[in-house]
Amino acid sequence: MPEAAAVPARPQPDTAPTGAAAAPDRGAAEVQAFGCLLVLSHDWVIQNASTNCGEILGLPHEDLVGARLLDVMAPDALHALRGKLQTLAPEDDGARVLGLELFEDGRRFDAMVHRAGGAYLFEFEEAAAAGPRPRDDQSVVLPLLSRVRRAEDVEAMCEVAANGIWAMTGFERVMVFRIEPASDAVVIAEAVGAGGESRLGGRIPAPVLAAEAASLGGRSRARIIADVDAPASPLFPPRPEGGDGVDLLRTVTRAPSPAHLQYLRDTGAAAAMSVSILRDGRLWGVIACHHPRPHRVGNQTRAAVELFAQLLSYEIALVEARAQSAQEAAALSLHERLSTLFEGGLRLDADLRRFRAEIAAVLPIDGIALRTATGFHSEGLAPSEAEYATLLRHIAGRGQVRVFATDHLAATCAGAVDPARGIGGLIAIPLRFGGDERVLLLRRREAGGERSPPWSEGDRRAAETLRVTLLERVLKHTSDRGQRADRLSQRQEVLLAELTHRLRNAFGLVSGLVAQRMEGAGPEVAAFATDLRARIEALARANDLLTGPQRGPVSLRRMIETEAAAYGDAGGRIDFSGSDPALREDLHTTLALVVHELVTNAGKHGALGAGGGRVAVEIAEGPEGVTLEWTERGGPPVSPPERAGFGSTLLARAIPHELGGETSLDYRPEGLVARFTLPAAAVARGAAPAHPAPTLPAATLSGAALVVEDNLLIAMNAADALRAMGASDVAIAPNVTEAIERLHGRSFQIALLDRDLGGSSSAPVAEALRAAGVPFLLATGYSQEGDERAFDGVPRLMKPYSSDAIAAAVAAEGLLGG
Missing domain, CATH: 3.30.450.40 (GAF domain)
Structure with missing residues (x-):
């Protein structure tokens, strides 16, 4: 969370305060006067102490450095700190322990414990004095x-x-x-x-x-x-110049x-x-x-x-979320109303007042401006035609290909519009990728400032829905078959959803039938059925890639490989070269259509068919963007299509129209050569391949395990670790009675025993484990001093422990007998 924020003494709605704090300094290894800090190594030796430990704890910081914490603090306090630290996950932001008596002298302290890389951080401050009526916030x-x-x-x-x-x-x-x-x-x-x-x-x-x-x-x-005026206390000893040091960013006293x-x-x-x-x-x-x-x-x-x-x-x-859902529902209703109005002959240029009124019912605006083939048009609050052109140049310079929004036009597009017009903010919705036909939705400045009311997330989503509505209308009228497209487009989404649903059902039905026929079949039939089911599953994956939602950056290579898998060995006949840059996820639908058409055509009529040809795919990223070159060889002779059908039109026009790229199709006799260029903005900047999940400790168990621990979180973590090591089952007992009951009539390969169970010693459980011949580890937050005889010679597992620590202790002690 940020350092305590502040604003100027008087409201200044459009002026940022001067002297604002920058991002926090991770290198500032100092603490405030109300608390002190200890930095411990993983073996609980104090590495650093803030120089105010004498004032807070009564112990000079020089004497603390190098000492073991168990030699400084009372055993009960140390046990409480260890237990609290054990419950912390790596992503947790620390934990509190209130009212600790650290030194058995009546003084009580509140503590905060943290993990920081390989170190443990402990913050201490004096606990609030308890009054006659204790506070319960x-x-x-x-x-x-x-x-x-x-x-x-x-x-x-x-x-x-x-x-x-x-x-x-x-x-x-x-x-x-x-x-x-x-x-x-x-x-x-x-x-x-x-x-x-x-x-x-x-x-x-x-x-x-x-x-x-x-x-x-x-x-x-x-x-x-x-x-703010209290002196800060540095850590002792100070960190070496240029060293990494300890990150104190999550600490409270920093x-x-x-x-x-x-x-x-x-x-x-x-x-x-x-x-x-x-x-x-x-x-x-x-x-x-x-x-x-x-x-x-x-x-x-x-x-x-x-x-x-x-x-x-x-x-x-x-x-x-409720408000956003209501606005999204209103935006969908707007989409339906506008589609109906467009069908009835509504024109953006001639009926702009009606168009603005429909939008304002969902997305509050004060004016609208746009330019179509018939010229510049505006209604209400709007820029001049020259200012409109200047605004579009500003927006294009920002690389915006979809909806662009600002509530501070004077800063975002400085000098583009005369301030006297009173325009504070706008949303710009493109009608065509790469063109200058945009609808500007405008809002007036708030009183006394330069800004308009902010555009909410719901406003932006409504604008995106409107973009789809307008783009759909433009696309309907870009060919001579516009009227026919008008009638068909209203059913398109419903039909696609129904088709996808039926295809998935069909894939499942056919795969199930094949599986039934495999029962009792001979080796040859079983092998054929296995191959057939794999082909059916590949077809289903290819269909999902085309119609399913995309999450995360897009990989062209993965798309091609998934599509090719539906054609048996076709995937093995595609030779990839070059790079595979991560592309923006919003390009998924267009690219999936293009890849599907390429692979399908090659499988039916080209190099990936029965002729045994090959396809060379080269993907390259450069300053101008990403290029995909698809070269077919060794297939049947190729000739240009006699007429422009849906597939050939999609290949030729989808990327230029939707993404602002370029397409070249060369139908050579020896095979199709297709080249696609995507603009540089198509690359998902900062995207990186996912890192593999960390591997669990090697499995060393095979039988059941017992965890005796009164803290449920610690017990669950230990049980997970034992299962990861191969334990067939893990029983958990929170106290002595249940632990001994579980040992009766049941065999365990290993046990993990907490020394202190809710204030009671676990020595009776240790004796029962010895009598049953079950090897066990003693998990404890105490030192070995004062242990009962029942724990003599038992391997220790000091809290906090990890899965690796359990596995290492089992291996080191030879508890499983080799």
């Missing part, structure tokens, strides 16, 4: 959430949230920022103490918030700055950057706290709290704020 969360659910919209929900957190934390000011799509973060709700000036509507640049939130991987941990501290001072804040609001793993907004004096919120309260922020995130997601 967690009990406030659900009633507050009920009030949030009763709010009428997102802004009202955030107002309830701001007031609730204001009351819980004691901060003078609480603000809720929302990050607008491709825009700034705006204060949409606030709670301010008496006499405080409102900052509602204030803005800060979204990257100031998003950069740090992204660096934390989308987490909702509360980030607190207790005193000192903020000097620039951010100065920024808070400039806004009058002496203390701050912030927590992220996430939606679908992305930063939606931030709850930022400011106070004019030093102010530290206790761990229990911070935990309640974090829980509430997570639940608030879910509620916001539900409300926005």
Whole structure:
């Protein structure tokens, strides 16, 4: 989550504040004064200690470095810390342990534990003193959430949230920022103490918030700055110059950057706290709290704020999802109405007022402008024809081939439109790929600023639906068969869906019939049936590739190989060369149609048919884009088609029309040579092949295993690890009684035994395991001092342990007898 955010002292809706903090400094190995930090190696030796350990813990930092934690802290505290660390997954954002008595001297501390690469991080701060009526902030969360659910919209929900957190934390000011799509973060709700000036509507640049939130991987941990003027304490010993060091980014006590501290001072804040609001793993907004004096919120309260922020995130997601679904349904209705109106003779140029009214019912706009074959046309708020042309050049320069949206036209397309027109934002919808025929939907500037109301995600999806509607209309009238296409296109999607459904049923039916006939058949028939079923499955995969949805970047080579597999050995007669760049997933449908037509034609009439020919496929990526060259050789003689049917037309026109590329088809007697060029924008930038999943430890077990552990999460993780090692079954027991009961009448190959079971020793279980001859490992968070005789000579597995650690311990101790 970002460092505590701030806005200028007075609302400045269209001005970003100066001096805003940059992305967090991972190299700033300092902690704030309210807490101290220990960095431990994997064997629990203290490597670094913050120099304020003396003030917080009463132990000089020089004496701590190099010491084992078990020699410093009380056994019960150490056991609690080990157990909490054991439950952490690598992606977790740390965990709290509240009210620990670290030194058996009556002093209590709150701790935060983290994993950071190969190190463990422990943060400590003094626990809040218990009063006559202990605070229970967690009990406030659900009633507050009920009030949030009763709010009428997102802004009202955030107002309830701001007031609730204001009351819980004691901060003078609480603000809720929302990050607008491709825009700034705006204060949409606030709670301010008496006499405080409102900052509602204030803005800060979204990257100031998003950069740090992204660096934390989308987490909702509360980030607190207790005193902007308190001195920070570095780690001892300091990290070597240029060394990697320890990443403190997830820690709570990490000192903020000097620039951010100065920024808070400039806004009058002496203390701050912030927590992220996430939606679908992305930063939606931030709850930022400011106070004019030093102010530290206790761990229990911070935990309640974090829980509430997570639940608030879910509620916001539900409300926005419902609104988005309603708008999508309205957009589909608009698609149907416009299709009907177009069928009835509606023209974009002559009936623009009606066209605008239909759009405005779904997507609020103040004007519309477009250029068609009959000239420039506008209605309501709109640019001049010359300004329209300038806007299109700006948009084309951004490489936008689909819907383009901005709510800050003056910044996005500076100088393109006279400010006196009052246009704040627009959505540009292309009518033809690569052409200058675009529909501009325009919104007026908000009062006192340069921006229009932001385009929501629902607005953008509605615009995309409108793009499809308009493109469909243009395509219907690009040939002499336009009227016939008008009648057929309304049934196209329904027929395709029905055809796909029936094809899948047919594939399943035929495959099932073949499988039935294989029963009791001889070797030759069985081999034939196996090959036939493989061909049927390949045909089904090829059909799914053509009609199914695409997720992730597109591979031309994979498409060709999948299609060719439906023709038996045809895949082995395709020679690939060059590269295979990842292409954008939105190109999937067009490319799948082209590849399907190429492979099908080659299988029926060309080199992949019965003649035994071959196809050379060369894919290359260059500055101008991606080229695919398809060369057939060794097949039957080829001649150009006598008439332009659907397949030949699709090959020739699909890529130029839909993707703005080029196509060359040369029907040589010795075989077809086809060359396709895709624009550079077709490449999915930053896409990389998926990394293989990490391998599990080698299987070393074959029988049943027993896990005796009172912590369910630890027990489940251990059980998964034992199964991965080959255990046929894993039984789990949480206490001594159940563990001994499971040993009666059942044989186990190995056991994993926790030393402490809810405050009781597991020694009776150890004795029962010895008596039954079951080898076992002792999982413990304690040192060996004070162990009962039942544990003498038992191999230790120190918490926290991994799957690899279990496997290594079993192998090292020879527990399975070789």
